[in-house]
Amino acid sequence: MTDILTRPTQLCADLPLQVVPSASPVDAVRRSEILAEPGFGQHFTDHMLSITWTRGVGWHDALLGPFAPLQLHPSTAVLHYSQTIFEGLKAFNLDDGGLAVFRPDANAARFQRSAARLAMPGLPEDAFVAAVEALVSIDRAWVPSGGDRSLYLRPFMFATEAYLGVRPAHEYLCLFIASPSGAYFPQGVKPVTVWLSEDFVRAAPGGTGAAKTGGNYAASLLAQEQAAAQGCDQVVWLDAVERSAVEEMGGMNLFFVFKDGDKVEFATPELTGTLLAGITRESVITLAGEHGYGVSERRITVAEWRERAADGSLTEVFACGTAAVITPIGRARSNGGEFTMADGEPGPITTALREELLDIQHGTVDDRHGWIHRIG
Numbered sequence: 001m002t003d004i005l006t007r008p009t010q011l012c013a014d015l016p017l018q019v020v021p022s023a024s025p026v027d028a029v030r031r032s033e034i035l036a037e038p039g040f041g042q043h044f045t046d047h048m049l050s051i052t053w054t055r056g057v058g059w060h061d062a063l064l065g066p067f068a069p070l071q072l073h074p075s076t077a078v079l080h081y082s083q084t085i086f087e088g089l090k091a092f093n094l095d096d097g098g099l100a101v102f103r104p105d106a107n108a109a110r111f112q113r114s115a116a117r118l119a120m121p122g123l124p125e126d127a128f129v130a131a132v133e134a135l136v137s138i139d140r141a142w143v144p145s146g147g148d149r150s151l152y153l154r155p156f157m158f159a160t161e162a163y164l165g166v167r168p169a170h171e172y173l174c175l176f177i178a179s180p181s182g183a184y185f186p187q188g189v190k191p192v193t194v195w196l197s198e199d200f201v202r203a204a205p206g207g208t209g210a211a212k213t214g215g216n217y218a219a220s221l222l223a224q225e226q227a228a229a230q231g232c233d234q235v236v237w238l239d240a241v242e243r244s245a246v247e248e249m250g251g252m253n254l255f256f257v258f259k260d261g262d263k264v265e266f267a268t269p270e271l272t273g274t275l276l277a278g279i280t281r282e283s284v285i286t287l288a289g290e291h292g293y294g295v296s297e298r299r300i301t302v303a304e305w306r307e308r309a310a311d312g313s314l315t316e317v318f319a320c321g322t323a324a325v326i327t328p329i330g331r332a333r334s335n336g337g338e339f340t341m342a343d344g345e346p347g348p349i350t351t352a353l354r355e356e357l358l359d360i361q362h363g364t365v366d367d368r369h370g371w372i373h374r375i376g
């Protein structure tokens with residue numbers, strides 16, 4: 001998709017894409033001010049891509065057009081019953097002058113899995129990737145360069161049928177929007193303090209924890225407020241049944257680095273169905289394995305976390321996700337008190353992995369895994 005404006009484009013078989021460029025794009029001076037300090041999720045590009053699904057018709061009316069507000073009927077199903085899913089992925093300017101998106105195929109596959117759990121239609125994976133390519137292509141001037149900066153892409157889909165009965169909707173809108181972004185945490189890569197939530201749960205067995213759906217995030221907000229009131233940056237969720245195993249954070253997966261003599265164990269909570277299968281998580285597992293660390297996906301309890309932080313065999317803990325990249329965790333707090341990870345500073349393995357991941361994403365090192373999806 002080298003020139004989105006001059007060539008007719010298909011998102012996939014039977015789904016042509018109509019392109020209507022914005023007649024009033026943000027001017028170049030304002031755009032460069034935004035790109036110099038983008039923050040996270042506050043600014044949006046000139047375009048968005050929309051695709052409609054209707055029962056009996058399937059996917060239709062794919063349009064890459066000006067970024068604009070939506071108008072919804074007050075009975076629109078998603079506003080009442082939360083039938084909605086989303087994804088998050090990033091486009092980067094490469095060191096060689098190219099442009100690329102990190103692992104869009106993995107997001108396309110997860111979007112399908114989330115759709116299935118929410119009884120929604122699956123967007124074909126090739127249409128998802130082509131939609132990402134088309135939006136990044138037309139708004140390439142919005143991709144910031146350097147440091148932690150990227151163009152954050154937010155594909156999402158929701159029930160648009162105007163109907164108050166409770167059942168899977170008969171109509172959906174799938175949208176792709178893009179937001180230039182810097183560091184997710186305002187303090188940058190400084191270690192965060194986390195709150196172990198013992199009062200609330202995010203996801204229970206058989207629930208929607210493994211899907212990227214709005215309700216999981218709505219359910220997390222009160223606990224996030226409680227964490228903030230305790231002086232913490234983020235919530236760590238525990239399993240719903242015993243409230244003893246560590247699951248994940250509000251928008252990130254967790255890794256623990258344990259040392260036993262020369263042996264390093266890289267442990268992360270196993271995917272039980274109640275936590276999200278992060279794409280960064282999977283990438284970190286691959287990189288850690290290549291460095292010769294013993295990687296384990298297993299049950300990690302708060303008791304083990306506390307004990308091994310105290311006896312010194314837990315040397316580093318970090319969170320990872322698309323928005324947060326790799327963020328060190330310095331301290332953990334709960335009703336039972338506070339404990340510190342080693343000296344509370346970013347550990348060497350966390351720092352090295354973060355740099356390696358960013359180097360891969362920016363094309364500074366060889367893309368030996370085929371994770372970089374170049375946009376022509």
Ligand code: PLP
Pocket residue numbers: 088248249250251252253276277278279280281320321322323
């Ligand atoms: N866990 C949750 C609940 C998330 O929202 C995210 C963010 O997408 C992650 C984990 C990390 O996933 P990924 O690395 O695919 O961004």
Ligand code: COI
Pocket residue numbers: 087088089250251252321322323324
């Ligand atoms: C992402 O990292 O893409 C997410 O969706 C996390 C969100 C909380 C910003």
